[in-house]
Amino acid sequence: MLTTVEGVYLDGQIERKNLPIKVAEESKVIVTFVDSNDVDLATHGIDKSQAEALRNSLATFAEDWNSPEMSIYDNYDAIKSQL
Numbered sequence: 001m002l003t004t005v006e007g008v009y010l011d012g013q014i015e016r017k018n019l020p021i022k023v024a025e026e027s028k029v030i031v032t033f034v035d036s037n038d039v040d041l042a043t044h045g046i047d048k049s050q051a052e053a054l055r056n057s058l059a060t061f062a063e064d065w066n067s068p069e070m071s072i073y074d075n076y077d078a079i080k081s082q083l
Helices: 047-064 068-073 076-082
Strands: 006-008 011-018
Touching: 068 076
Parallel strands: none
Antiparallel strands: 006 011
16 A cells, blocks of 8 residues: 655655654655655646646746846845845
8 A cells, every 4th residue: 555645855854744644663665756846736726727827928938037147046035145
């Protein structure tokens, strides 16, 4: 039987968001890291059709956002805090 538990990797450790009932000590586990760029639309109150409409409306800005000159904003908060 497989059971999925959600969590996050932080400071070298995996922190669980929940734990299934009746987990035996020394149970075998498999940890799968998920790309952090994935967005859970439901937690943001957005469904797939709304996300698609938003993506389409913002597509006109993609060329500007992806230009090399915009990389200065990749670490904006860190750079701003150093000023």
